[in-house]
Amino acid sequence: MSNFKKETKILKSLKDVFEIKGSVKSDKRISIKADKKNVSSILLFLKNQKGFIHLNHISCVDWIEQNEFELVYIVWNPKTRLTVMVHTRIKRDEPVMENIDTIWDQANTYEREFREMFGIEFPGLIGAKEFILEDWDNIPPMRKDFNSQQYAIDTFSTRPGRENAQNVREAIQKRSGEEIPDFAKKYSRD
Amino acid sequence: MSILDLKGLLVPIGALKQMGKHPHTINFPDEEKNISDRYRGFHHNSLEDCIGCGNCSTICMNEAIDMVALAEIEGGKGDSGLRPRVDYGRCCYCALCVDVCPTGSLNMTKDFIQVTNNPYEFLLTPGKDNPEAKEKVSFKADLEASLNIFDRVPMRELDPGERVKSFAEVLLGYNEEEARREANRCISCGLCTEACPVHMHIPEYINAIAQGKDDEALKIIYDNNDLPEVCGKVCTRRCEDVCAIQVRGEAVAIRWLKGYVTETADNADLIKQIVTPEIREPNHYKVGIVGAGPAGLTAGYYLSLRGYDVTIYESHKDPGGMVMYGIPKYRLPYDSIQKQVDYMVKMGVKIHYNTRVGKDISFQEIYDNSDAVFLGVGLQDAWNLGIEGDDADGVMSAIDFLGKINSGETVEVGKKLISVGGGNVSIDASRVGRRLGAEVDQLYRRRIKDMPADWEEIEGAEDEGVHLIPQAIPTRVIKDKKGKVKGIEYVKAEMISEGGGRPRPVPIEGSETIIDCDIIIAAIGQKADYSLLPEDIADKLKMERGKILVNDNRQTSISKIFAGGDAVKYGNVDAISAIADGYYATLGIDKMLMKKE
DSSP states (O other): OOOOHHHHHHHHHHHHHSOOEEEEEETTEEEEEOOGGGHHHHHHHHHHTSOOOEEEEEEEEEETTTTEEEEEEEEEETTTTEEEEEEEEEESSSOBOOOOTTTOTTHHHHHHHHHHHTOOBOTTOOSOSOSSOSSOOSSOTTSTTOOHHHHHHHHSOOOTTOTTOBOHHHHHHHHHTOOOOHHHHTTSOO | OOTTOHHHHHHHHHGGGGTTSOOOSOOSSOOOOOOOTTOOOSEEEOTTTOOOOOHHHHHOTTOOEEEEEOTTOOOBTTBOSEEEEEETTTOOOOOHHHHHOSSSOEEEESOOOOOOSOTTOOEEOTTTTOGGGGGGEEEOOOTTTOSSOOSOOOOOBOOHHHHTTSOOOSBOOOOHHHHHHHHTTOOOOOHHHHHSTTOOOHHHHHHHHHTTOHHHHHHHHHTTOSOHHHHHHHOOOHHHHTOGGGGTSOOOOHHHHHHHHHHHSOSHHHHHHHHOOOOOOOOOOEEEEEOOSHHHHHHHHHHHHTTOEEEEEOSSSSSOTHHHHTSOTTTSOHHHHHHHHHHHHHTTOEEETTOOBTTTBOHHHHHHHOSEEEEOOOOOEEOOOOSBTTTSBTEEEHHHHHHHHHTTOOOOOOSEEEEEOSSHHHHHHHHHHHHTTOEEEEEOSSOGGGOOSOHHHHHHHHHTTOEEEOSEEEEEEEEOTTSBEEEEEEEEEEEEOOTTSOOEEEEOTTOOEEEEOSEEEEOSOEEOOOTTSOHHHHHHSOEETTEEOOOTTOBOSSTTEEEOSTTBTTOOSSHHHHHHHHHHHHHHHHHHHHHHO
16 A cells, blocks of 8 residues: 555645645545636646646536536646646636636647537637537536436427327326326326 | 550559458458447347336437337236337437336347338337347446446334334334435336235325425325325335336335325324315215224225215224234334324214124114215134144134234233244234243244245344244144143145145154144134124125125125225235225225216
8 A cells, every 4th residue: 555655745735835625536646626716827837847747638517506617627747647636616607717728738629618518618718619519509508407308309300100109107007097186297207 | 445545454453552451341251340348339128127117218318219019018017018119310329228227128239230221210119129139238237337226225123132122113214314315216117006906106205205395295195095104114015016126126115105204294183284185075975884994994084085974883992903903013003093093083084983883783774874885894803723722722813912912901921932824914923922021933834935924024023033933834732731732733844846836835744843832823814704794685795715706896796885905805915905995995985876966
């Protein structure tokens, strides 16, 4: 069992400079939580001072109950083979995040995708507004309040030949002779 | 084109440069392509394993899956008879349908090529249209990968050492958090409703619990079950036997969830306030009911909601029949029944206690004064052991034994109690014996796995120190000089299967064993006592093997008399069947009397 010497050292150096919370997740993995305004400085610090020259991935999570988006920047140091995950939360009703494609060019692609799929704005981001979707006029589809099923019903026509579909609950009810009262029906599965 | 067209001659020669390279052409015979192990191609559905719960169709965000009836599939209990059909013009191969399939019958395959003459053919029924794909299944949702939760939220219970000290309730019941968590495991398919004799609206009330609406859940439950707290504690829960989750995991705890909801309303006034049933105007029809057991109470409650003038005659001092006198209080406390009966009385049901029909009031009088009569007399007499010496002092039927204990009388059990039988009643007798301080052996003629009792009851009995002796047939009761029980002799049996039926126990000669004991409790079945009926009515009432014959409306061969509960051919000798009889008799009586007008 390693005592995470290298990992702890990186974490400490980050904590010395920035106001962050963080922990060593497992072997070679460090996870930190930072305020939105510090993210670009942390990433620059990691890239220029600590050798984390590679941006692995950026991902986004919609925490709808908490009214927040979470952005996770994953960077990697090829020499020490350490990974740092920088987590930050932004407000869902004010989804603006600093553009970091000046640090890593490839961040541009991720950010364009977040702009389209989550509706997060990156001021100064250069690139066509339309990325994957065409003529999209609904709320961004990766947001959790986007109702995919309703969208499919509204957008696509029903293929002929599907009329004989049955509802399982109704089929069983008919067979057994059960009578579901009206006040209970809203709890039935559709 | 001249013969000197050099280009035409040289170009084919240029193709020679490809010689020696690996060809890109399709090989013959067809070479299997190297496809990844978890490839998500066309679906395959094992039609025999599928139960038609429709979870795949519900989860599909593209509305690509329909549930359709297939000619070769006949539904039954635990199978809706429908099977999924996929619209491949819509399917995006996300495999969510596979992840939520409770039985694991729906999988995805390495197949992704469809050859057809019809360019509009997109609808395929997996398993029916591509039976050969079974060999190519690649994407499966095994128990770990499935999105269903197969483990039940455990029920907290008293420690076995504590239990035998008193008649305190063994199961402690779900708390709110546990109930919500358990309710969330339900996939709302509704297969359970068909197995329930009274067809309770199970998915609806479980959904209401999951959403935190306990009041609504109670209202839905009371729609066709007026003794839900009894059912929440001691129901034989056939619903759980056909639960979709039960195929690969533990069934949703439907019974305990019902128990949880009923306990949120802890007095009759509160029940009335929550349930607020629709009560019709009095219609001046009179209905007499014999027996305040589950069947009689149910008929009484629902008839009085429909405006009938209902009177119940009960020979005991308390309501509930077998549920009150036959089920020990550690499983079903006194208050549970009393609370629900109090509520029924508030809704207009009249109950005359300590009134034995045939003695305190004649059946003829009730018959003449009522527009309809409901018989819910149950099975009051127990079968004797039918072996030498079974008349000894200290041989008792479980019904008498439990009845005495439940009415607060004392029974001298001595040091050693032998209980005979393998049903819930004999397990009850054994566990009561432990609580009274006796050592208990239970004899059963078949194997433990053949016992008709609930597995929870069997486990509970073993935890409490009941010693089960399976494959033991009692042969003789040994008496002392005063005629009191001294011991019981039994032979060991071996199980022999003949033909298709279940294995039969056959005594092994020379294996006679004697156990010394002070009391023997026999629970090997009960029979009805029809002595309350006048002769001319008893003659006209059609019976079969000691049980009253009724039609779907629970109407007997005498049109004015309806019957239900254990004494009826329809009944399956449990509380929920009796409740169903009471409920359907209500509909039958209503139909009959309303037609007159």
